[in-house]
Amino acid sequence: MSHVLGLELRREAPPLLGPLLSSFPLPAGSWPSQILRSNHRFSITNLVGAPRKAAGEMNILAPVRRDRVLAELPQCLRKEAALHVHKDFHPRVTCACQEHRTGTVGFKISKVIVVGDLSVGKTCLINRFCKDTFDKNYKATIGVDFEMERFEVLGVPFSLQLWDTAGQERFKCIASTYYRGAQAIIIVFNLNDVASLEHTKQWLADALKENDPSSVLLFLVGSKKDLSTPAQYVLMEKDALKVAQEMKAEYWAVSSLTGENVREFFFRVAALTFEANVLAELEKSGARRIGDVVRIHSEDSNLYLTASKKKPTCCP
Numbered sequence: 001m002s003h004v005l006g007l008e009l010r011r012e013a014p015p016l017l018g019p020l021l022s023s024f025p026l027p028a029g030s031w032p033s034q035i036l037r038s039n040h041r042f043s044i045t046n047l048v049g050a051p052r053k054a055a056g057e058m059n060i061l062a063p064v065r066r067d068r069v070l071a072e073l074p075q076c077l078r079k080e081a082a083l084h085v086h087k088d089f090h091p092r093v094t095c096a097c098q099e100h101r102t103g104t105v106g107f108k109i110s111k112v113i114v115v116g117d118l119s120v121g122k123t124c125l126i127n128r129f130c131k132d133t134f135d136k137n138y139k140a141t142i143g144v145d146f147e148m149e150r151f152e153v154l155g156v157p158f159s160l161q162l163w164d165t166a167g168q169e170r171f172k173c174i175a176s177t178y179y180r181g182a183q184a185i186i187i188v189f190n191l192n193d194v195a196s197l198e199h200t201k202q203w204l205a206d207a208l209k210e211n212d213p214s215s216v217l218l219f220l221v222g223s224k225k226d227l228s229t230p231a232q233y234v235l236m237e238k239d240a241l242k243v244a245q246e247m248k249a250e251y252w253a254v255s256s257l258t259g260e261n262v263r264e265f266f267f268r269v270a271a272l273t274f275e276a277n278v279l280a281e282l283e284k285s286g287a288r289r290i291g292d293v294v295r296i297h298s299e300d301s302n303l304y305l306t307a308s309k310k311k312p313t314c315c316p
C-alpha cells in the first residue's frame, strides 16, 4: 500500500510516534497522520480524512524480512564510478556492530529521495524492490509517495524511507519540499534517452539546494536496461560514467521489468547509508568524550577516506 503525499497536511502526530517522526524531515507544519501496516511494510499517509488508528493499535516497526539481511558489503557495479571500492565494511563499523556500539543507528530511519525526469521509471524501480511488481502502464506520480524498507545490517536493524518524487514539471514544486534531510539521493535517467541523462545535473542541483552536499550519498541510476541493445548500452554507459564521476555519484544500470540489478542496487544503498550512519555515530560519541564538536566532511563521498582522516575511536 502506498499513499500520495503533499496534498493536504495537518500537524498531528500520535504520541508513540514522537521519536520516530523526529527523524522525518517534513516541512514545517506537517506531520504524517497515520501509519498503516501492509504485509512487511509500513506506509505513512498525510491524507486528511483517512481513518486514524489509536496509537495503542499501531505496530511501529515491521520485523525484518529474511531476504533483507546483509552480512556482507554488497559490491559496486562499476569501479570507475563508485562511492568506494572496498570489499568489506569499514573495520570500525564492523567492530562497533560486534560490540553493540552503534548508538541510535538501529532506531533511525534514513531518508532516501529518488528524483529524475518524468517517466524514467522511478516508481517502477521502487515497486520492483519493495513489492516485486512491475506495471507496464504509466501512471504519473503526483507530488510524492514513499515506502519503508527494513533491513538488518551486520546484526543491526536499519530502516530506509524511500521517497518517490514526481518528475512532471507541474508537480515539481510539491515534490521539492520533500527533498530536505536526505541521506542519499538517487537520480534516475532512462538509458535509452540521452536527454534524461543530461537533465540529471539539474535534478541533482535542485536536490542539493535542500541538503548538505558534503554528507549526502549520491547514486546515478540508468533505468530500462532491458530496452537497450548491448551496443547501445555500451555507448550510453560511457556517457553515464562520465556524468557520475563529475557528480561524485555511484553509477548503476537496472531494469525494473526484468529485475536486473534492482535488489543489488538497493542493498548497496542500504549498506553505504548504514556505514555512513555508524561512522557518524562513532565520530559523535568520540567528540562527546573529548568534549568537542566534530563535523563529518566527505568531500569526495569516500567513506573510507573520510574515516581515515579521523582519530579512531573504535578498534582496530
Ligand SMILES: Nc1nc2c(ncn2[C@@H]2O[C@H](COP(=O)(O)OP(=O)(O)OP(=O)(O)O)[C@@H](O)[C@H]2O)c(=O)[nH]1
Pocket: 116, 117, 118, 119, 120, 121, 122, 123, 124, 125, 135, 136, 137, 138, 139, 140, 141, 142, 165, 166, 167, 168, 223, 224, 225, 226, 227, 254, 255, 256, 257, 258
Ligand atoms: N521496458 C521497461 N519499461 C519500464 C521500466 N521501468 C519503467 N518502465 C515503464 O516506463 C513508464 C514510466 O514508469 P514510471 O515508473 O511510472 O516513471 P516515473 O519516473 O515514476 O514517472 P513520474 O512519476 O511521472 O515522474 C511506465 O510505462 C513503465 O512501465 C523498465 O525497466 N523497463
Ligand SMILES: [Mg+2]
Pocket: 122, 123, 124, 139, 140, 141, 164, 165, 166, 167
Ligand atoms: Mg512515478
